[in-house]
Amino acid sequence: MHRSRKSPPNCWIPWQKIRPKRLGLHMIAYLNRYYSLVLLLALLAPPWFFTVTNEATSASSPHDALIWTAVLFGCWLLITKRRGFEVRGAWRKPTKEEANLYFRLLIGVLLVDFGSKAFFFRSDRPYKIEVFKNFGLHSVFHVTAFEPFHLLLLLYFFYVFLLGALFFRFSNKHLDRVWLVSCTFALGGAIALFSERLIFGGVHNSFFFAGAPIWVCPTCGSQHSASYAWTPADVFVHAAFLPVIILWVSYLVPLRAPNHAAD
Numbered sequence: 051m052h053r054s055r056k057s058p059p060n061c062w063i064p065w066q067k068i069r070p071k072r073l074g075l076h077m078i079a080y081l082n083r084y085y086s087l088v089l090l091l092a093l094l095a096p097p098w099f100f101t102v103t104n105e106a107t108s109a110s111s112p113h114d115a116l117i118w119t120a121v122l123f124g125c126w127l128l129i130t131k132r133r134g135f136e137v138r139g140a141w142r143k144p145t146k147e148e149a150n151l152y153f154r155l156l157i158g159v160l161l162v163d164f165g166s167k168a169f170f171f172r173s174d175r176p177y178k179i180e181v182f183k184n185f186g187l188h189s190v191f192h193v194t195a196f197e198p199f200h201l202l203l204l205l206y207f208f209y210v211f212l213l214g215a216l217f218f219r220f221s222n223k224h225l226d227r228v229w230l231v232s233c234t235f236a237l238g239g240a241i242a243l244f245s246e247r248l249i250f251g252g253v254h255n256s257f258f259f260a261g262a263p264i265w266v267c268p269t270c271g272s273q274h275s276a277s278y279a280w281t282p283a284d285v286f287v288h289a290a291f292l293p294v295i296i297l298w299v300s301y302l303v304p305l306r307a308p309n310h311a312a313d
Contacts, residue, residue, distance in 0.1 A: 081141045082141045085141075090122075094121065094125060137297060138222075138300050138301070138303070139221050139226075140221075141217055142217065144217060155234040155238070156234050156241075160241065160242055163283040167254045167281070171189045171255075171256040173191070176189060185260070186258055188258035189255070191250075191255070192253045192255055193252040194253060195247065195251050200244050201244075204240060204241070207237050207241075210233070211233040211237040214233065214293075215230050215233030220300055228296060229292075232289040232296070235286045235289035236288075236289045239283040239287030242286070246283075
C-alpha cells in the first residue's frame with residue numbers, strides 16, 4: 051500500500067519537543083502550590099529536628115521541642131490557610147529577555163568580584179594604599195573555612211534568589227525589576243563568597259573602607275573599627291535585604307487590575 055505523507059500522529063512526536071513545555075507547566079504548578087511551604091520547612095525544620103532529637107536524648111523537659119513544633123505548625127497554617135499572606139503577583143515562566151538579564155547580571159557580579167582579586171590582590175602588599183578618601187587597596191586573606199552551614203545557606207539562596215527571581219513576577223513592574231536585579235546581586239555575591247571559601251579556605255579581600263563609608267557593609271562596619279578590608283561580594287550579597295523589603299512594599303502598592311489579569 052502507498053503510505054500517506056500526512057504528519058505523524060501525536061504518539062510519534064519526539065519526546066525532546068514536548069519535554070520543555072511539560073516541564074515548564076509542572077514547574078509553575080509546583081511553585082504555585084508548594085514554594086512557600088517548602089521554603090518554610092527548609093527554614094524551620096532543621097532547628098525543630100535538632101531540638102526534638104536533643105530533647106529525646108536528654109532528661110530535660112520537652113518545652114523547647116513543643117515550642118518549635120507549635121511554631122512550625124502555626125507558620126504552616128498561616129502560609130497555607132490564610133489568604134492575606136499571598137503576595138501580589140503570579141508564577142510564570144520567565145521571558146527570554148528576563149532570563150538573559152538575570153544571567154548576564156549574575157556573570158557580571160562574578161566577574162567584578164573575581165576580577166578585583168585577579169587585578170588588585172597582592173599577597174606581598176599587606177599595607178593600605180588609599181586611592182580616594184576612606185577608600186583604597188588592601189590585600190588581606192581572611193581565613194574562614196567552608197562549613198556544612200554554608201552549603202545549606204547556599205541552597206537557600208538558590209531556592210529564593212534563583213527560582214523566586216526567575217519565575218515569580220510582581221503585579222507592579224517597577225517592583226518586579228528591582229526584585230530581579232537585587233536577587234541576582236545577592237545570589238552572585240553568595241556564589242563568589244562560598245566558592246572561594248570552598249576552594250581556598252578563606253576570602254581574598256582586595257579593598258578597604260574607612261570613616262563614614264564603612265557602613266556600606268552593615269555587618270562588616272563597627273564603631274570599634276577604624277576600617278575593614280572587603281571584597282565586592284560582601285556588598286553584592288547584602289542586596290538580599292532588598293527582596294525582603296520588596297515583599298512588604300508589594301502589600302502597599304495599589305494593584306492595577308489590567309496588569310494583574312494579564313499576569
